[in-house]
Amino acid sequence: MKRRNKIIFLFLLPIVAFGVWSFSNDERYFEMAKNLDIYSTLYSEVNKYYVDEVNPNTLINTSIDAMLEKLDPYTVYIPEDDIEDFRTNATGQYGGIGILSNRIGNRHLVLNLYEESPAQEAGIKIGDEIVKIDGRSVVGMSDEDLGKLIKGQSGTDVLVGVKRNKGEYLDLQVQRKKITIPNIAYKTLLPGNIGYFKLTEFTRTAAEDVESSVKDLKNQGAEYIVFDLRGNPGGLLNEAVDICNLFVPKGSKIVETRGKTEAQSMTYVAEKEPLDLGIPLAVIIDNNSASASEIVSGVIQDYDRGVIVGQKSFGKGLVQVTRPLSYNSQLKVTTAKYYIPSGRCIQALDYQHKDINGQATEIPDSLKEAFFTSSNRIVYDGGGVDPDIKVKKPNKSSYIENLAKSGLLFDYATDYYYAHEAISPATEFKLSDQEYEAFASWVRKKDFENKSKIEGAVDLLAQAAEEDKVYAQLTDEISRIDDEIHKLKANGLTTFKKEIKHQLELEIIRRYYLNQGVLEATLSKDPEVIKAMETLNDPDKYRSILHK
Structure with missing residues (x-):
């Protein structure tokens, strides 16, 4: 371990030296180089003199995480071990068995199964307690570590040991497959020829899946569409742009990003012919609809293309990109804010100005600016997308x-x-x-x-x-x-x-x-859903909301 720490220290010195030489005329870069020098020498001294052995990965990762926490919760370091999980979030695909599990008390329980998944085919059932993976006990293990044991290369086998009802123990051999998390959780034709679909992810193919769902519902006779974005945390920006493109004219401005560099300041427009410009829309959102969900609902609102139903959205108007780092690690970093067609940014928290406890502050109502939709309805920035029709969530006991x-x-x-x-x-x-x-x-x-x-x-x-x-x-x-x-x-x-x-x-x-x-x-x-259906079934009310 000492040899490895020495290598890390020696590796940092040339970087520091290069920083001082290359940016000696720039005070900012000088401060960076100076602090890197302090950091590397401090680490070396701790490693040399601290009473117990120091784990370099733990110490360095902790310091990186603490540094990035000073920025915002979306700027994060992704070590090599976590890259696979990050890709899963971006693509909606992973090598696994198709279960959702979580700890309840000290038990790892199967909470849900994907339809026709390897787990379902192998006989795993909701309610099973996972106790072993490939003969290794998972009692006391974290959900994260359990997930790493279950996931793996598609085509490989994993032996899952479960306790079933009444304590029966079973070893079930499961062949891992490429699992694709569906973007569309459910779609159906509701009474009154109202098509309904729920989008849970903005992974790759999300726009294609939405287009397919709308076409399918229309073929079944849908004359109206309810688009459910509740609980959708967002995802890929380009998928949000392409979904908006389905309902607004070609050439329409969808979203603008504004960052520090020219490369991060871009304008996205609808590049294709739309799927349907006339079908009445109701988009349902809640407090957990964030990011890409807010782009879609905000664009629909700004162009008066449909009514927004539910509760105020989360308020995440920040854009992240990933940057490669050494040793197969990555940095996900906030590079820009996004602005929807009316010109508003729906970011709710100000991470640049934090309170005395280090918490991001909410943008006060007095500083929120008024903007206007296509039909001159007033909308505001700085706090998520406000629904046109508010539906109060019942208080939970x-x-x-x-x-x-x-x-x-x-x-x-x-x-x-x-x-x-x-x-x-x-x-x-x-x-x-x-x-x-x-x-x-x-x-x-x-x-x-x-x-x-x-x-x-x-x-x-x-x-x-x-x-x-x-x-x-x-x-x-x-x-x-x-x-x-x-x-x-x-x-x-x-x-x-x-x-x-x-x-x-x-x-x-x-x-x-x-x-x-x-x-x-x-x-x-x-x-x-009831409120959305009532509004769509009342054309006069629908039009009056969009043209106040």
């Missing part, structure tokens, strides 16, 4: 959130699956009151820790009252509040029966029909 996090909903759905060979179609499946009560009785026998935020606040209040004589008289009042909270918790399975029952039904549906079944079961009651 901490009781239901804790019930889901505990794994009890998940485990009961698994038990139900093994006790019932089949269920009715996803759109029709409902649990009876007797079945729900059986679930409630099962939960009551479990060790369910349901700590809420309000309990934490009351605990702190009680502690403060005990430590301060002035407020000691409030102890009884605080105790009464605590008693009331526990009464509400004790009745949670009854108080929140409707919501819990719905969540349990969806978990059970997923066992039989995967994600497509869950989407089928939720659309008819989805408030944003």
